[in-house]
Amino acid sequence: MNNATLRTSSHSAYRLYYHLVLSMKYRHKCLSAPMLNRLDSLMRDLLIKWRCEMVEFGGEADHVHLLFEAPPTVKPSDLVRSLKSVSARHMRKEFAAELAPFYWKPYFWNSAYALISVGSRANIETLLRYIENQDDPRKMVKPLD
Template identity: 25%
Template sequence: MLREKCERMEVKILDLSVQPDHIHLFVSAPPRYAPSQLINAFKGYTSRYLKEEYPHLKKLTGNESLWTDTYYVGTAGTVSAETIRHYIEECQD
């Protein structure tokens, strides 16, 4: 789902790690997108898709939603892309 959404938005996934309780996503995005726009697009798209695919998820409300309102965004300005990829790969173990 994330790959599909990124392709539509012309965002390139550089690395992705899915954990039981969070996701590490390293992307290269056009400057027209603020980080908050990207996060909202990813969360909104995956939430809608999963709720359509699994109707019982539509009953989730409040604290039971698929995604929390929180997220962390960092930039690769001070570290190399390779360092970030390595960090994401290490989190998969």
């Protein structure tokens, strides 16, 4: 993560990171190494289409973690919905035989997810101190006439 440089668009400068955790329906331990590799590839491609960038991908047999960067124009809930639906469709098609013992209905992801915003350079305490120490006109004492 190169935190030193802000990304820019026509009307904004930003650095927005998100940590997304998706778990398997019923927390079944059904993801194999080839499945995780395919999910990594699918998620990276989908994020590019949304003008986002994958920073890191990892997972276990029953869940995956994505750390990605997104522009401020992306609505996170819409992005997550797209990531889940497109990846599930591909995985159910490409790994039908491997998933058959776990899911007889067209299930893949749990309906819930965790999405956490991640600081890029400063932790919350540093940010609070920075904001508190601004030259806020409300804090300035007016001299007596």
